[in-house]
Amino acid sequence: MDSKDNIIGGLSDPMMADDGTRNICKTVKQDVQLKTARNYVNFDAITYRSQLVAGTNYFIKVNVGGSDYIHITVFSQLPCNGGGYNLCSVQEGKTLDDKIEPF
Numbered sequence: 001m002d003s004k005d006n007i008i009g010g011l012s013d014p015m016m017a018d019d020g021t022r023n024i025c026k027t028v029k030q031d032v033q034l035k036t037a038r039n040y041v042n043f044d045a046i047t048y049r050s051q052l053v054a055g056t057n058y059f060i061k062v063n064v065g066g067s068d069y070i071h072i073t074v075f076s077q078l079p080c081n082g083g084g085y086n087l088c089s090v091q092e093g094k095t096l097d098d099k100i101e102p103f
Helices: 019-036
Strands: 044-053 053-063 068-076 087-095
Touching: 019 044, 019 053, 019 068, 019 087
Parallel strands: none
Antiparallel strands: 044 053, 053 068, 068 087
């Protein structure tokens, strides 16, 4: 990992999705479907970046079927603030090759 990963506000390098990222996606899938007015059969986390703030921002590339991808931003609250995940934003029309950037 890059040294900026340990700095508050620093953005991690892209990483392959893990069980934690897949759990985040499972938790916010319904919120994403409501926001995009679409029903996703596939909703698989592929890669992500994270940013430590007063909690953690996750920027996640999600495969929603075939060659269709979306990027989602999810905020993970600190346990002292109630914990949980909040969907912040969604970018549709992404490809596998699109870089994950904060939005």
